[in-house]
Amino acid sequence: MSDTQQSVTVIGLGPMGQAMVSTFLERGYQVTVWNRTASKADPLVAKGAVLAATVQEALAANELVVLSLTDYDAMYAILGQATDALAGRVLVNLSSDTPEKARAAAEWAAGHGARHLTGGVQVPPSGIGSPESATFYSGPKDLFEAHQETxxxxxxxxxxxxxxxxxxxxxxxxxxxxxxSMLSYLHAVALADAHGITAEELQPYVASALSSLPNFAGFYTPRINAGNHAGDVDKLAMGAASVEHIVHTTEAAGVDTALPAAVLEVFRRGMAQGHSGDSFTSLVEVFKKAVASA
Structure with missing residues (x-):
């Protein structure tokens, strides 16, 4: 088995996995790779990666194994055929899925003698290798600290x-x-287009609107933490009227109203629950009740 500080196995060579392998190689790591479609490894092998012939071989190459897969079901489909090679491995699972599936995967790995770190990469492939990018990790602290530098x-x-x-x-x-947020942006672009306004013309106004959101979040966060939804700054009923105007404008333009109509339905539910005179932040309580009753 290779030196864990300078070598790593990466399983899954989609755009994210390829970016990770390239970054490891650029930093001088020995990288063993495996992918269901082996040809995806060709450009990485040309850069110095080693293509494992089997999953077992990929796991045997290194203690540290990074998984970059579509979801956790893909993990089971791939590693399930090589459970005899899991003992002693550290699985850093950077695949996207639910918290419940991450917990189940950690138990599954432990049952086969492996240890599991969950990861949530906060950037697209282009952000891999940048110190400004970040990834969430959770799992055994000693395991995270042992491999943090890698x-x-x-x-x-x-x-x-x-x-x-x-x-x-x-x-x-x-x-x-x-x-x-991005879906609301696309809806706004469609609404603008219906009136002959291009995405390029709209962009500076989109940027201005989005850049204001941190200020709103900063203002409302301590109030929400305190359970304070007083209608001294804004009122839900006024917000509902604003959203209703958006729905009417969208409908008149012949643009799909599904998104703003869904927003309006949430506002109306809040009003029906007695929050008309409260801040729109009272909708967080509406969302909590929906979860509790599910």
Whole structure:
């Protein structure tokens, strides 16, 4: 087995996995790779990576094994055929999935003599290797500390705690913000286009609107923490009226209203629960109740 400080195995060679392998190679690491479609490894082998013929061979090459897969089901499909080679391995699972599946994977790995670190990469492949990028990690602290320097080759590290599910949870929380925000951006572009306004013309105004969000979050965070949803700054009923205007504008333009209509439905639920005179932040309580009753 190779020196764990200067060698690593990477399983999964999608765009993210390829970026990770390239970064490790650039930093002088010996990298063994494996992918279901072996040809994806060709450009990496040309850079110095070693292509393992089997999953067992990839696992045997190094103690530290980085997984860059679509989800945890892919992990089981790949590693399930090589459980006899898992003992003594450290699995750094950078695949996206739910906190519950991360916890189950940690137990599964332990059952086969391996140890598991959950990771949540906060950047696209282009951000790998940049010190400004970061990845959430969770799992055994001693395991994280033992391999932190190697993991820092990929991105800065943000350790969230011993619970294997925490890194996945933080990642999914940020993805909640990212996808809903970007979807609202695309809807705005479609609405602008219906009126002959190009995405390029709209972009500086989009940037201005998005750059204001940290200020709003900073203002409302201590209030939300304190459970203070007083309507002294804004009122949910006024917010609902604003969203209703968006729905009408969208409908008149012949653009799909599904997204703003869904937002309006949430506002109306909050009003129906007695929050009309409260701040729109009272909707966090509406969301909590929906979770509790599920």
């Amino acid at each position: 993991l820092k080759v990929l991105t800065a590290t943000d350790y969230r705690g011993e619970d294997p599910g925490l890194a996945a949870l933080y990642y999914q929380i940020l993805m909640d913000i990212f996808w809903t």
